[in-house]
């Protein structure tokens with residue numbers, strides 16, 4: 001499979017690193033276009049891939065063209081890319097950019113829109129993706145192979161779920177980081193050394209999530225198991241409910257969804 005990346009930034013690098021490590025592609029099958037000389041040098045040195053300053057020089061002959069620029073750079077990149085070849089799959093990871101806009105801009109019918117998230121950097125990502133009706137089975141399988149290098153992937157038949165996923169798995173890592181930060185600060189406030197608070201908070205979240213996965217139970221069930229009547233946990237949970245944590249999170253997800261739809 002021959003791959004061309006338009007944009008050689010953080011996400012493209014994560015994909016290249018994971019795809020090479022999994023031997024899904026060899027360095028000779030990967031070309032990257034990026035205007036920054038420093039980025040091109042790094043990608044060539046680190047991964048042995050071919051790089052180009054201009055997208056138009058590396059689109060021809062690719063099976064899949066991965067669009068990995070920032071959404072605000074889409075227009076410029078699209079004009080530099082020119083017309084895609086018949087049968088090429090355009091795989092966009094641009095947050096908030098709809099299939100219809102891509103199809104119109106590129107006058108192309110074979111497009112996948114994917115929403116990865118930050119833990120993709122370590123192969124622990126959650127990517128939700130969909131495709132235009134012009135994408136056939138081989139295109140879908142290629143997209144699945146590429147995206148599964150980033151961690152878990154979920155194909156959805158309706159694009160609205162990609163927008164919803166942007167509000168949950170896309171922005172979710174930031175919500176989790178904020179929660180962990182609050183746990184650390186809370187422990188520091190009662191007198192715990194910061195480094196100790198950091199270790200405890202991170203391992204508590206990691207361990208709880210690992211257990212949730214393994215137990216295969218609803219989180220409420222596990223929460224009840226650690227909440228003894230009149231105990232410490234019940235007292236803390238009461239404070240969280242009093243502060244409307246649950247409603248606040250629901251409002252945050254809804255606000256992110258509204259924002260995504262408006263992009």
Ligand SMILES: NC(=O)c1ccc[n+]([C@@H]2O[C@H](COP(=O)([O-])OP(=O)(O)OC[C@H]3O[C@@H](n4cnc5c(N)ncnc54)[C@H](OP(=O)(O)O)[C@@H]3O)[C@@H](O)[C@H]2O)c1
Pocket residue numbers: 006007008009010011012033034035036039055068069070071073076077078080093094095115116117118170
């Ligand atoms: N990072 C994440 O966790 C994440 C998660 C989900 C989705 N995404 C999506 O992934 C996309 C890429 O994000 P990122 O974090 O990888 O961004 P990034 O690190 O800024 O990478 C984008 C790269 O594209 C280059 N570029 C700009 N214009 C170009 C052009 N015309 N032709 C070729 N390359 C061009 C940029 O170069 P310059 O810096 O020199 O402009 C930069 O190296 C975004 O659209 C974002 O919405 C990212």
